[in-house]
Amino acid sequence: MARFSSEQLHTFAAVLTEGTLDAAARSLNITPSAVSQRLKALEQASGRVLLQRSNPVQATESGHVVLRLARQLAQLEADAELELGLPGESPMVSVPIVVNADSLSVWFLKALTRVPAELNAVFDLHRDDEQYSTSMLRAGTVMAAVTATPEPVQGCRVEPLGSMRYRAVTTPGFRARWLPDGVDVASLCAAPAVDFDRKDEYQHRFLELLGGAARGMEPAGPRHFVPSSQEFAEAIRLGLGWGLLPEPQCGRDIADGSLVELAPERPLDVPLYWQRWRTPSRILDAVTEAVRSTAAEVLRRA
Template structure:
């Protein structure tokens, strides 16, 4: 049995765009043609590849087909580059990547900008918590991911990036109000804090390390990295911020450290284990930048 590339690309387009109509516009065919292609593939495989929901999502079989389509597109790009093909200078290969919010807001875009200037590539970024980005690799949604997971995802290879260090900070006025004894972080028990979302456990980990009941503080939820940092700078609550986002405020007196232990979040780069000059170039830039700006993973506190 063979899977026609055109049919696999159609499934990937539907998954990317969310609907058959949107995939049809991308592929420059009619929605009925998209539907027919998917039906043909499902008949050939004897399996359903797409759940017709809104947005459409792949089944387990469909996930494998989408992964195949992305790998074929990548290999096609590398082959054309090797052949020196320049007949379509405006044609760019789409590379989906996953990254955690704090990396995206601080250091991750610089290597992508360099790559975009050097290669005919556009990036589709998926933002998620570093503990969950590896799942996007497993599903074939992305080709590479910044993740806290050091064990390689099946079919992927991993490189250490470094650790992002977080420290508990607040405005001086907030600290004076809620933490009258600057040497006793435990006095913060009644102070409101800021969480990114309900999966964010950094503040909870800090509370536990300081011997504070995690159920005591009230919590704001601000699910955007730059807005999260702004909420702290505006005095909405205290939180742990990476040095990228707190250093200028600390130097300028707009923020103060609250004490307690810093928390280091290890980050790794994982990507499909394919022989691909483009993927290798992406890994080289991202890993080099991560190792330049992040703390070495073996550095003590």
């Protein structure tokens, strides 16, 4: 006899997706009391506390294990319905993926348009830095990730996508004001920089690339934090500071002179990888092929 019912697992996943029991009840078209009863039965069957009753609710360490099971079950059920061609309209299948902001802005959405429409996939996209995105795979929150981590998460397989090339750029006016004597580590450390958020290490990595003396140094000048890829680029175009932009996002600006490169001979290449669950899946296979083909058009191969 199965320890967990499909109904319980679907409800558990819905609660974590929606954030509250009431919202999950609305999405499942059942009462909040029914949601609560299913969660109670699930926790009794597991012998563990699975949810932190915060707002929004959070999975405990044991809850992440059960969430991964619930996601995999939903994926397998959706694939089975597609393979069997069951009568009636097939439900839309949610595919949760975590993607870094620059990939999302530059190329990833194009990849999703290549997933065949007959698979009835809808995408639940999470945004996180590529250095940290594998934590969502481990937690079972997502099925796949664009990541900078080449080591596969347990239960996942990984393949290289290529490298996103970044250019250190600013406006001619900013360079004339802040870097009149040329570009070096000391002058860049003192000049205003634009960071995506407090996880963003690209400007610091560029300083390390520019000169060994930068290791261990932090930019001492003002730092603007702009946590949106398009607005981050716009902040640099408006002359708020210097920063690193993906080559596809700044190539035209460099060509027409509205942006200037600080060190054209020192681009920063960031390798990206695709990690996905190993579970056989027609839907995940299709998403993987779409991601692979689109990345090949945009990213640089080693």
